[in-house]
Amino acid sequence: MTNSIREIRDADFLFVIGSNTSEAHPIIAMEMKRAVRRGATLIVADPRAIWLTTIADDHMQIKPGTDVWLLNAMAHVIINEDLTDKKFVAEHTEGFEAVRDAVQDYTPEEAEKMCGVSAELIRRTARSYATTRKAGIYYTLGITEHSHGTDNVYALANLVLLTGHLGGPSMGLNPLRGQNNVQGANDAGASPIYYPGYQRVDDTESQAKFEKLWKRDLSPDPGLNLNEMMKAAGDQIRAFFVMGEDILLSEPNVLALEERMNRVEFVVLQDIFPNETLRYADVVFPAGNFAEKEGVFVNSERRMQRVRKAVNPPGEARADWEILLELGRRASAKRNLDPSVWSHQTPAQIFREFSASAPNFAGITHERLDQPTPDGFSGLQWPCKDDQDPGTKYLHEGGVLRGKGLLTAVAYRPSMELPDKDYGLLLSTGRTLYHYNSATQTRRDEGLDAKQSEAFVQIHPRDARKRGIDEGDLVEVKTRRGVIEVAAHVSRQVRPGCIWMSLHFAEARANVLTNDVGDSVTGTAEYKVCAAEITKVNSIEFGHAGLFPGSYFHQSPRGAAADSEAGVLEEETQEN
Template identity: 55%
Template sequence: MTNSVPEIRDCDLMFVIGSNTTEAHPVIAMEMKRALHRGARLFVADPRAIWLTQMAEQHLQHRPGTDVWLINALAHVIVAEGLYDKAYVEQYTENFEEFSALVADYSPERSEAITGVPAEQIRQLARAYATTKKAAIFYTLGITEHTHGTDNVFALANLVAITGHLGVRSAGLNPLRGQNNVQGAGDVGAHPDNLPGVQKVADAGARARFEAEWGAAIPTERGLNLNEIMHGIEDGSIRGLFVMGEDIVVSEPNAARLERGLNELEFVVVQEIFPSETARFAHVVLPAACFAEKDGTFTNTDRRVQRVRRAVPPPGQARPDWEILADLARACGYPMPAYATPADIWAEMARQSPKLAGISHERLDRDGGLLWPCPSPEHGGTPTLHVGAPMRGKVLLHAVAYRPPVEPTSAEYPLVLSTGRVLYHYNAGNQTRRDRGPNMKFSSNFVEMSRRDAKDLGVADGELVRVVSRRGQVEVPVLVSPRVRHGLVWMPMHNFATATRTNLLTIDKGDPITGTAEYKVCAVRVERLGA
């Protein structure tokens, strides 16, 4: 997030796109509700009529995968009606000519034909957003889980920049991270292109610092991203795998194909807290401590580094992941330093990472969370980014043209399948599936379907159906719902049973830059059982 969570309650306008905030980020949704209670305006763009749309002034119900058409049309109105911040554009952006020439083709009327959103709604949102100072944009995986996910983000960033909503309190561009430490895991280098501290592998200076710190050479080429590793497993170029704390055969797309690849691997190490689906493929299973059983830090969605503290001992012989990892490196013959606590590990990382150098466990224990960049022990952290001027000097406006999703519907697969989260379960479900409450709300997978599609198919609410894609099929009950439109079906990503995993259906094509797969759009058909 360019801005911080506590700023949300002071927003005057919120544009939420591709985020089911009340279910995926309930506590951020509470901040949004507080802003609404104060009189803020809310606009929601989502293919489903999620609860947030009922609180909103306008629901822009666009067709899945047409985000670039919608966002560029908003930019079109802002540019055509002269509502952009001319001084900001002049001083702090570049490439405005190419960008404005591109969006000139994205008129609200043409957008309506493709997105299904009335042109007038697009105009109203564009005008309201451009003319409100404290106007913030929020997005989640509805924007990024596409083969054009990066384009979606660029298009949103353009809106923020041309209206001067950057570096302003209670405004900005705010991705809501889906997991507790998505932000941090990338920040500290669990990334094929980045070393710890958000420094590029290609940066010779950063590489040299860590090579000196570690006493080992670092390869200069970027590595494979997760999507590429999964494809490598499938095509045989990856032969050995180490997996810590992810149930990949649940959470990765096209699960059946991945399982076939995993069966062929020569060696698989799984480090986990539960006997996950992925552990079925492991040659070694290492039992780990969960968050309540170890010390360390998580970095949340607003770049806030906060402490995690051991409250109870791990079960049996399970050990904290950091201890296991250090011992595994030693077993490989590498002289891992003798870390007394995770504070020593943080210190080793932070002293080579200028953006994180001011943060230490000691400081977090004393002051609570700190938002990076925090370059020195005297620095108070950075709640709002880009204040005064954009960090890179000028915002580069990307002229992004629409690209359709990779798998269009067809006569054989006439419905679009989109996936997401429900409030009561969490990701692969290994934690929440074992708790009573979530199961009382949702105990099996299901497919959400419009009344019209259910009627056409001749199925009633709760009836078991078969959902079929080019990659797999599952049998789940139908949830007839006004939340989805004709032509769209929706399923949760959580694992309720091995045979009904939603990711047996999804497509494994990824965004060309990030590798993030298109979980939000693939083509399926739904069949009556016994028909």
């Protein structure tokens, strides 16, 4: 995020696109709710009627994968109606002419045909965004999990740069990070092209610096990104070390991956629970969870915050950092490398080596993170360059960091696989409030499991009727990559022609279905769009109305029946 979470409540205009904030980032949604309560305008662009649309001023129910059309049309309105911030564009950006020319064909009327969002609404939103000073854009994986995810982000950045909504409070471009430490994992250099602190592996200066620090020659060749690794499994890649991810639940097109994993010769797995990947593991290291170790997570707003040890791990399990230090030490000794680079005793020492190696983190230590900081919150937001630096609330203050903000002309490219006569529906995947990713943690909580215990697919009543599907029927969802069985949830939350599934359930892996084509720049897979078809298997009964999220929108008849069952249960318990 360019800006901070606490600034959201003071924003006057919120453009939320490709983010089901109230389910995936509930506490950020609370900030948005607070802003709306104060009178801010909220526009939600999402293919589904998510909770936030119930308090939004407008809902742009966009066709999945047509974001570039929508965003270019907004840029079209802003440029042609002369709503750009001319001073900002002249002083702080480059590439304006290219974008101006590129968006000329993207008229709101054409966009309406492509995106299913009315031209009037596109105009109104563009004008309102451009003319409100404290206007922030918030997005997540609905923008990035496309084969053209990078284009989507450029198109959003164009809006920010054209209007100069950058470098001040409550504005900017704000990707909401999906996992507790995605930001930190990138910051730490768990990347095929970057050392810690975004210093490129093919930059000779950085290479020399880390060679000196780690006392060995380092490879200047960028490695494979995750998407490439998965596709090269069994070919170029013959061994995996996997820490804290269930690749066979989380990666797209998993059946093909399973087949390739059979040709991988050696797998080391380090995790807290047995998972699907365990079937392929040759060695398993039992790790400690976040309650059992010291360390730092970095949140969405670049804030480094402490994780503290509360309890000891069970049995022989050890904190991940202890295992990794030992692995590094032993492997280095075996290869006659200098083992002294593994001599840390505590996470605080490891953190210091990390933060000292990158200018943007140089001012941060565990000791400082344990003190109250000048802004009154716990933790420090990077950039934080020395031990006096109070950290950075919002980026790009007084001008764009890279010198000139680059306006990038983008052209619409269709998603790689769209519905056709064999697979007539468009499948998107996502998260729900009650579970988290592969759900190895949340499905082990009886309460969360009670609220939502089964996988489901949301389908519009019109599409359900055509296929003879009723609420709660067991259906087969099929794509070119695989097939799974799951309960049908007939709901107007989705657009006609679209279906939606969550990715949490191991017995109905949505990623059997998803397309593993990656974005050409980042390798991020197209989890949000692929062609699918549904057929009914049989009718089954469901027990509880709370089974589905979104049941508060459209209580189904069967949901109502389940309601009264719950009522009966309540009465019986009372009598006892």
